[in-house]
Amino acid sequence: MFDYFHAIEFSAAGQVLKNSPWAFAVTESVHLLALSVIGGALLAVDLRMLGLGLRRQKIPELASEMQPILVASLIVMLLSGAVLFTSEAVKCYYSYPFWVKMSSLALAILFTFTVRRKVTRAEDGRISPIGYRTVALVSLALWFAVGAAGRWIGFSG
Amino acid sequence: MSLLPFCQWLAETQGSIALHESLYMYPLVESAHVLTLCLFVGMSVLLDLRLLGLTMRRIPVREITDRLLPWMIAGFVLMVVTGVLLFYAIPIRSYQNVFFRLKMITLVFAGLNAWTYHYGIHRKIDEWGSAVKPPTRARMAGAMSLILWAVIVVSGRMIAYNWFDCDLGQSAFINWAAGCVPGVR
Numbered sequence: 001m002f003d004y005f006h007a008i009e010f011s012a013a014g015q016v017l018k019n020s021p022w023a024f025a026v027t028e029s030v031h032l033l034a035l036s037v038i039g040g041a042l043l044a045v046d047l048r049m050l051g052l053g054l055r056r057q058k059i060p061e062l063a064s065e066m067q068p069i070l071v072a073s074l075i076v077m078l079l080s081g082a083v084l085f086t087s088e089a090v091k092c093y094y095s096y097p098f099w100v101k102m103s104s105l106a107l108a109i110l111f112t113f114t115v116r117r118k119v120t121r122a123e124d125g126r127i128s129p130i131g132y133r134t135v136a137l138v139s140l141a142l143w144f145a146v147g148a149a150g151r152w153i154g155f156s157g
Numbered sequence: 158m159s160l161l162p163f164c165q166w167l168a169e170t171q172g173s174i175a176l177h178e179s180l181y182m183y184p185l186v187e188s189a190h191v192l193t194l195c196l197f198v199g200m201s202v203l204l205d206l207r208l209l210g211l212t213m214r215r216i217p218v219r220e221i222t223d224r225l226l227p228w229m230i231a232g233f234v235l236m237v238v239t240g241v242l243l244f245y246a247i248p249i250r251s252y253q254n255v256f257f258r259l260k261m262i263t264l265v266f267a268g269l270n271a272w273t274y275h276y277g278i279h280r281k282i283d284e285w286g287s288a289v290k291p292p293t294r295a296r297m298a299g300a301m302s303l304i305l306w307a308v309i310v311v312s313g314r315m316i317a318y319n320w321f322d323c324d325l326g327q328s329a330f331i332n333w334a335a336g337c338v339p340g341v342r
Contacts, residue, residue, distance in 0.1 A: 025318055029311040032194065036310060039195020040203045047228070054224050057216060065213050069206075147195070151188045 002093055009089035017087035024087055031080040035147065038073035041066045042112075042143055045120060049136035051129070059132070063120035074109075097152035104149060108142035161338060164248040176246040183246055190239035197232030198306050200225050208299030210290040218286040218295075222279070253323050253335045256315040263312065267305040274298035 008014055017023045045063050047053035054062055085092055092098040119127055119135045167173055176183055206212040207221050244251050251257045278285075278294040285292050291299075321327055323337035331337070 021320070025315060029314050032191070032310055032314055033307055035191075036194040036198035036306075037202055038199075039192075040199025040201075043195060043199055043228075044203055044225075053228060054216070054221065056220060056224070061215075062213075065216075069203075069212065144192070147192050148188060151191050152184070155184045 002090075005089040005093040008086055011086070014086045014089065017083065024084065027080050027083045027087075031077060031084060034073045034076035034080065037069060038077060039143075039147075041070040041073060042139065046136040046139050049120070049132040051133075058124065060121050060123070063117075070112075092153065095153050095156050097149045097156055101146055101149035101153065104142055104145035108139075108146050111138060111142055159336065160252060161249070161336070164252045167245065167248040173245050173248065176242065183243075186239050186242045186246075190236065190243060193232050193235045193239065194310065197229055197236050198310065200229045200232065201302060201306060204229075205299040205302045208291050208295050208302075210288075210296070214289045218291060219282050222282075250322065251316065253337060254316050255321045255331060255335045256312045256318075258334065258336075260309055260312040260316070263305055263308045267302065267309060270298060270301045270305060274302075 009018070017027075044053060045059070045066050048055060048057065048059055048062055116135055116139050119131065176186070203212065204218075204221055204225060207214075207216070207218055213221065274295070278292060278298070285295065290296070319325065321331050321335060323332070323335055327335065327337060
């Protein structure tokens, strides 16, 4: 596994990024802008499932409005994240927060595009209020872990 | 008038030194500042996109402002509190940082934009709030908000880089823009 990470960082792309004084900062800015957007798209629906925010709207309608924003910002996050990773793969290998982030990211994506998707698309009355609340809280907890651990990669080492 | 003496005084206070040197407190405050982007900027982006007629077109604008504004205000308060703490921890370097200055100036413009919208076209929201495509002035406010907050987020991130720090010796323009004073760091 380490050899793999090492090879990525010392690949041509990794070296170009590492040697550019601006590349990391610019990519990170894009990562942060997409973070703001994905946060809004997730929160609008999760808050709604908790009975907060846009609570006069139907959950399936709100969720389908947010879906393209969620998917687009997630793609930008993954792409910019991959670039950031390429420039410091070896550091990431030794970073505990990095592995926490990747694990919770895998769980968050899995949960969002299976359980959460199914629940937010269900017709009126099929899901109990407690069901909505549980899904919203799990979603918030998973994505919060991704964000918090992600920020912590920068503090460690 | 320079705020440098104030920043120098602030940097010598016990709380500033403690926060600056803390192992966990500073990273925690910064994490809170960054993650609150999701709440504050995330919600603002949704409203801006609605003003541009790009999302939630069937939902009246009033519904969105009524229901999401409290969350945006809560997010903004958290942003300001954590932001002030971050400044409190590193006052002199922040004050003499071009990106910090750019961010503060852009914040003023974002505030003016929000104020102009709120006390302008928003007052007639009952006339246009249900339209898929709001009037030009509302769309302009949404577009301006998206641009200004993007500049604020990016320049905020750039404060962390030392490219233009006074003590590294800068061009005349940066020395002027950052308010560099020889011997002060």
